[in-house]
Amino acid sequence: MLKTVAGAAILFVLIAFTAYLAFNYAPVERTMGAIQKIFYLHLPSAFTSFLALGICFYANLMYVFRRQAKWDWLGVSAAEVGLAFISVVLITGPIWAHPVWGIWWTWDARLTLTFVLWLLYISYLLLRSMIEDPDKRALFSALFGIFAFLDVPLVYFSIRWWRTQHPQPVILGGAGSGLEPRMRVSYLLVWVAFTGLMILLIKARYQLEAMRADVEELRRETEVR
Amino acid sequence: MKNLDSVLAAYLAGWAIFFLYYVSVARRAEALRKEIDRLKNSLSRSK
Numbered sequence: 001m002l003k004t005v006a007g008a009a010i011l012f013v014l015i016a017f018t019a020y021l022a023f024n025y026a027p028v029e030r031t032m033g034a035i036q037k038i039f040y041l042h043l044p045s046a047f048t049s050f051l052a053l054g055i056c057f058y059a060n061l062m063y064v065f066r067r068q069a070k071w072d073w074l075g076v077s078a079a080e081v082g083l084a085f086i087s088v089v090l091i092t093g094p095i096w097a098h099p100v101w102g103i104w105w106t107w108d109a110r111l112t113l114t115f116v117l118w119l120l121y122i123s124y125l126l127l128r129s130m131i132e133d134p135d136k137r138a139l140f141s142a143l144f145g146i147f148a149f150l151d152v153p154l155v156y157f158s159i160r161w162w163r164t165q166h167p168q169p170v171i172l173g174g175a176g177s178g179l180e181p182r183m184r185v186s187y188l189l190v191w192v193a194f195t196g197l198m199i200l201l202i203k204a205r206y207q208l209e210a211m212r213a214d215v216e217e218l219r220r221e222t223e224v225r
Numbered sequence: 226m227k228n229l230d231s232v233l234a235a236y237l238a239g240w241a242i243f244f245l246y247y248v249s250v251a252r253r254a255e256a257l258r259k260e261i262d263r264l265k266n267s268l269s270r271s272k
Contacts, residue, residue: 004251004254004255007247007251008244008247011243011244011247015240019236022236033227033228034227034228034229034232035227035228035231035232037232038231038232038235038236041235041236041239042235045239080246081246084242084243084246087242088238088239088242088243091235091238091239091242092235092238092239095231095234095235095238096231096235098231099228099231197243201243201246201247201250204247204250204251204254205250207254208250208253208254208257211254211257211258211261212257214257214261215257215260215261215264218261218264218265218268219264221264221268222264222267222268222271
């Protein structure tokens with residue numbers, strides 16, 4: 001209970017901190033105005049989702065080679081947390097797009113591949129729920145997770161490789177791109193806060209998986225007696 | 226400021242997702258904790 005309250009308190013502090021940076025510290029963008037403030041939620045969520053899915057990919061590879069349950073637990077924990085961050089990206093994107101583009105959604109490469117990424121990790125979790133045997137579940141989902149991660153570089157490079165409605169990169173975008181210094185500082189600090197949030201959530205979810213294994217073990221013991 | 230309602234909607238929706246996810250993990254953990262206690266009790270009774 002204490003851990004839950006502490007976790008919720010950390011979340012609340014993070015909200016206040018990121019809101020202060022976005023609304024008070026970072027300047028209002030000249031062309032788009034206030035709507036650009038969504039940037040401080042949208043882009044850090046996208047980068048944090050890539051990080052979480054990268055952890056999932058690493059854990060999946062480790063499970064395939066080592067066959068240790070802890071890698072399976074880490075894989076599913078990171079996948080679920082990554083999915084939460086992609087969901088934020090997919091919800092905040094259209095809210096930002098509507099006043100700027102005049103449409104909520106378009107099937108351009110970036111948006112479509114991000115939606116496919118969301119579907120892939122939903123499928124990853126569905127696949128896990130359909131397999132009873134723990135070893136088979138861990139192996140099949142690890143193999144699927146490795147395949148699903150292939151979409152992450154496609155999402156990242158899509159705006160560089162193809163002409164899209166989605167804007168060109170402002171972070172690591174090369175010549176002509178970049179952010180006003182206070183915007184850059186705000187973005188980086190929000191991203192650090194989101195990475196902390198991601199670690200908190202993965203840790204909480206990992207403990208859940210460890211407890212689930214304890215329950216399975218205790219159930220086996222009670223059946224033997 | 227123009228479009229401030231959209232900005233607030235985006236922030237509310239974004240943070241609601243994180244909160245709901247955290248609450249769902251905490252609730253699942255609480256249910257498992259209770260199940261572990263129950264199983265441990267039934268094991269100690271059968272000894």
